[in-house]
Amino acid sequence: MKVSVIVTTYNWPQALRLVLRGLARQTRLPDEVIVADDGSGPETRQLLEEIARDFPVPLRHHWQEDIGFRAARSRNRAIAAARGDYVLMIDGDMVMHRDFIADHLRHAQPGSFVQGSRALTTPALSQRMLSDGTVDLSVFTPRLDRRRNALRWPALASLNLRRARRRPPRAIKTCNQGWFRADLLRVNGFDERMEGWGREDSELAWRAWHAGIVPRHLRFAALAWHLHHRERHMDGESPNDRYLRETRAALKVRAELGVDQHLGEFAAQPLPDLRTP
Incomplete structure (x- = not known):
């Protein structure tokens, strides 16, 4: 099974x-x-071109104009461009355990998506990682919050998933998720009417639930460490709450303005591999 990793930044x-x-x-x-x-300055492109020189797999860059927080559209266009059967979505502030992809694939099942967790780094730990390039953390690393999410125990992860009950979406965060691409296309990806912070991930999860695609929460595997930073938003209400309420009330399955509008473009002109001059 081919895997595409989508990193938002x-x-x-x-x-x-x-x-x-x-x-x-x-x-x-x-x-x-x-x-x-989602509209970074030229420093990001320069970094990617530098890293691509010896990156072990195809590295692709999709950039869109910075006219506000448009994570839904950015992810949709990456999904449309993806060539993998399975899509892992992570945020650009999530540093992954060495077995992150292997763990996700071990627990992938058709008709479901996997919701992973994250451990939080404190400002001091985050700064150290950024300064010295540290990516290997463990449950024993000092200055780590939500430490329970830094424990990798594969047998317990499998047992936990087998015993988990089928239940509606909760605690949904696209910073660590695994989907079959066919399922994302089935529900038409993210709803691009949702701009500004919040709810585009929960709204997608509810449409998937209505389509019979259930969330499965993975613990003790697929670990990731969230780098500390000032948030671009405030917790609480979002202007996108009305779309989420509408989706739940109407039992919607497909996004009104979704990934299907981008599929033809990338079928005709795939995103280039930055490793190729």
């Missing part, structure tokens, strides 16, 4: 460097990495 090339370093050291390498860029 916006104007933080220092963090992106760590994320890509972690991807290049996976025990099971992805088949391609697509950086979904």
